[in-house]
Amino acid sequence: MKQATARAAANWRRVYAMPVASVYPSYIAKAEKKGRTRAEVDEIFRWLTGHSQASLEAELAKKTSFEDFFAHAPQMNPSRSLITGVVCGVRVEEIEEPVMREIRSLDKLIDELAKGKAMEKILRK
Numbered sequence: 001m002k003q004a005t006a007r008a009a010a011n012w013r014r015v016y017a018m019p020v021a022s023v024y025p026s027y028i029a030k031a032e033k034k035g036r037t038r039a040e041v042d043e044i045f046r047w048l049t050g051h052s053q054a055s056l057e058a059e060l061a062k063k064t065s066f067e068d069f070f071a072h073a074p075q076m077n078p079s080r081s082l083i084t085g086v087v088c089g090v091r092v093e094e095i096e097e098p099v100m101r102e103i104r105s106l107d108k109l110i111d112e113l114a115k116g117k118a119m120e121k122i123l124r125k
Helices: 002-017 020-033 038-049 053-061 066-071 078-082 098-114
Strands: none
Touching (some): 020 053, 038 098
8 A cells, every 4th residue: 555655656656746748738729629718718727826927927827846836826715725626536525635636636727628618717717
């Protein structure tokens, strides 16, 4: 069991070090494939993290890691605790590791966008 935990921790570190900019095009592609827009993806990022469009673009240009992106976000949205559901077979609300929960919350919001959910519902208004 210890070996599995160590392997999971190593995978987390690899994901945390990954630049947000390396995954961002996939989020855009997923949304556009379903008739949604880059502007909507950016709105989700801004809602979740408190970034302005300019600061979001700066973080992407700097190739900021996921760990630093969330650690230094201007204002993580308190309503993100309302994000629930399954991503990659794991319930978002049950993820104990804080950074992984933020990453999976972002994934869940992008999934909801791609599934055609209204922005008002995605942004928990």
